[in-house]
């Protein structure tokens with residue numbers, strides 16, 4: 001049998017959406033994709049999230065790592081629910097399929113070495129926020145890339161607040177509105193960011209981390 005060349009890629013197809021993400025990450029440490037998820041996919045995930053919220057499955061988000069949690073409302077006021085890929089329902093399967101595709105692409109084209117991931121739903125009720133922070137402040141140096149996907153309604157108003165602000169350098173910041181279908185991905189160890197106060201309505205999202213070890 002003939003040996004495979006070391007870097008031979010079988011069935012490799014360049015994906016322009018993923019290539020854009022890689023280029024953005026290299027240039028500016030973050031990337032925004034506006035239609036990563038279809039409106040119909042967001043609709044179903046949103047409905048499922050609201051159902052879980054009604055069933056009281058969410059708990060107050062804490063700071064620190066999973067075993068050493070401190071609830072600090074002055075720092076963050078959101079409620080979260082960790083996702084379990086093994087028990088994913090139909091909507092969550094669609095979510096994880098797309099994320100896994102992206103991860104496989106990153107690993108095979110950029111040798112990112114992503115081995116694990118963790119995702120949770122997040123709800124920010126009116127009046128809540130998440131002060132400026134770095135995601136690795138949560139004692140987790142394995143976090144390589146942070147991912148946020150918004151599950152808000154189609155007609156979400158920018159006046160509702162809840163913007164994600166990325167501090168790209170001492171003097172520049174980038175404001176990102178939490179629009180449905182939008183996927184934001186950024187370097188967990190490098191980019192400080194903040195969720196501004198939600199002024200109206202409640203802000204729904206899925207947040208997660210791609211990890212190296």
Ligand SMILES: O=C(O)CCC(=O)C(=O)O
Nearest residue numbers: 130135148164195205207
């Ligand atoms: O929801 C967002 O836009 C960002 C959330 C965040 O920074 C976090 O959960 O660490």
Ligand SMILES: [Fe+2]
Nearest residue numbers: 133134135193
């Ligand atoms: Fe964060």
